[in-house]
Amino acid sequence: MQGGKAGVSYPGDNTVSVQEMEALQLAAQLIMENGGETFRAEETVRRMGEGFGLQQVESFAVPSGLFISYRTEEGRLETSVRRVHHRSTNLTMVDSVNQISRETAAGKLSPKEALVRLRTVSDLQKKGTGLRMLPAAAICAGGFTFLFQGGWTEALLSMGIAALVQGTGMLLARIHDPGIASNIVGGLLTALLPALAAGWIPGLITEAVVAGALMPLVPGVAMTNAVQDTLRGDMVSGLSHGTSALMTACLIAGGALLAPPLIRLIQGGGL
Amino acid sequence: MIPAADVLCYLAGSFFGAIGFGMLTRIPRRALLPSGIIAALVYLIYWLLPLAGVSEYLAVFCGCLLGSILGHICARRMRIINTVYLMSAIVPVVPGLGLYRMMASLGQEQMHQGASQGVQAMIIIAMTALGLIMGSYLDRIIHEKR
Numbered sequence: 096m097q098g099g100k101a102g103v104s105y106p107g108d109n110t111v112s113v114q115e116m117e118a119l120q121l122a123a124q125l126i127m128e129n130g131g132e133t134f135r136a137e138e139t140v141r142r143m144g145e146g147f148g149l150q151q152v153e154s155f156a157v158p159s160g161l162f163i164s165y166r167t168e169e170g171r172l173e174t175s176v177r178r179v180h181h182r183s184t185n186l187t188m189v190d191s192v193n194q195i196s197r198e199t200a201a202g203k204l205s206p207k208e209a210l211v212r213l214r215t216v217s218d219l220q221k222k223g224t225g226l227r228m229l230p231a232a233a234i235c236a237g238g239f240t241f242l243f244q245g246g247w248t249e250a251l252l253s254m255g256i257a258a259l260v261q262g263t264g265m266l267l268a269r270i271h272d273p274g275i276a277s278n279i280v281g282g283l284l285t286a287l288l289p290a291l292a293a294g295w296i297p298g299l300i301t302e303a304v305v306a307g308a309l310m311p312l313v314p315g316v317a318m319t320n321a322v323q324d325t326l327r328g329d330m331v332s333g334l335s336h337g338t339s340a341l342m343t344a345c346l347i348a349g350g351a352l353l354a355p356p357l358i359r360l361i362q363g364g365g366l
Numbered sequence: 367m368i369p370a371a372d373v374l375c376y377l378a379g380s381f382f383g384a385i386g387f388g389m390l391t392r393i394p395r396r397a398l399l400p401s402g403i404i405a406a407l408v409y410l411i412y413w414l415l416p417l418a419g420v421s422e423y424l425a426v427f428c429g430c431l432l433g434s435i436l437g438h439i440c441a442r443r444m445r446i447i448n449t450v451y452l453m454s455a456i457v458p459v460v461p462g463l464g465l466y467r468m469m470a471s472l473g474q475e476q477m478h479q480g481a482s483q484g485v486q487a488m489i490i491i492a493m494t495a496l497g498l499i500m501g502s503y504l505d506r507i508i509h510e511k512r
Contacts, residue, residue, distance in 0.1 A: 130391065132449065185392040190447050197445075228390060235386025241379030242409065243463045261390075286469075302470070306462040310383065313460050316391055319453045322498050344465075351466075352473045 114206040130184035130316045133332035142200040232261035232311040240307030253307035282350025314340040380409035380458040393450040401454035408433040409458040426493040434501020461487040
């Protein structure tokens with residue numbers, strides 16, 4: 096067998112050292128799918144590759160895919176391309192991959208061990224988020240409502256709305272919504288419900304409720320990544336993350352702008 | 367005189383707000399408490415400096431700079447990816463209310479008011495990014511010297 100140290104070969108392809116390449120691909124893919132920065136994916140590939148004893152490890156990543164190339168011990172140049180599709184946010188997973196990468200770079204893990212551990216992390220990804228996200232959104236919204244001069248009434252209301260919006264988003268994600276419908280509906284509900292509630296609760300500070308309930312929808316990870324990637328000189332990824340943050344903001348705003356005509360309609364004024 | 371109840375209220379608000387946001391982005395559990403504390407400190411700076419006569423924009427910059435520095439320190443100490451802490455440093459100063467007011471004004475076709483509110487929010491976002499960048503820059507200089 097010609098592969099790398101622990102060469103496993105695909106049928107009909109006895110030249111590729113699959114395990115090293117698969118470990119590198121999986122590590123970078125997990126980072127990018129779960130909200131890690133592009134430079135982090137590139138750096139992880141480089142460090143892990145060097146930890147495996149590969150030469151001339153190079154990688155090039157953009158938020159939608161990555162290229163990896165290296166020279167094996169026998170001097171062969173190997174290259175791969177992987178497309179990154181699914182995008183969500185789970186920074187714990189990015190952190191776990193980072194941990195594995197550190198150990199690999201220190202020479203503690205063989206390609207096989209690294210791959211096994213990466214697969215364990217990857218399997219966790221397939222598990223659903225469960226209902227834990229509802230209280231998370233509620234805590235986030237409630238906390239920020241106080242910052243926007245809201246009181247307990249406003250905080251409780253925005254907590255309820257945030258949990259509802261989060262639940263709706265999770266339902267929409269089940270029918271493979273890539274975040275478009277969920278952001279529009281989120282913006283709409285967040286603007287509509289407090290305005291309706293203001294009719295029932297006298298003296299309600301509507302804008303505190305709305306602004307608080309909008310906070311869980313803020314694209315915080317995309318904003319941070321845009322800054323971090325741009326700072327490292329990766330303009331393409333920086334722009335890409337920035338555009339993604341801007342699009343999320345526009346979708347939410349679009350949803351929220353649908354609210355006033357709807358309110359007029361509900362209150363019997365016509366459009 | 368600054369009322370203590372207000373300070374407590376804002377500290378708790380930013381602390382829990384950031385922790386909730388951290389749970390939503392599923393940061394590692396051991397990072398929750400430090401990220402809440404960073405967020406509370408950032409908000410404290412952002413709120414206190416204008417009371418001392420500093421402009422709001424500069425206060426955002428100072429808050430984010432502090433948050434970014436603390437975030438980098440925590441990330442290195444705890445060996446956690448720095449994204450986690452940088453995010454919690456910027457989340458409390460995101461101009462949520464300003465952006466909402468802009469949307470509300472634009473929705474009612476009050477274009478001038480909406481535009482000026484929008485520009486204010488944009489400057490705050492730019493200051494946030496600037497604070498974050500300066501902190502990361504300092505971290506790199508210090509770290510690379512070692």
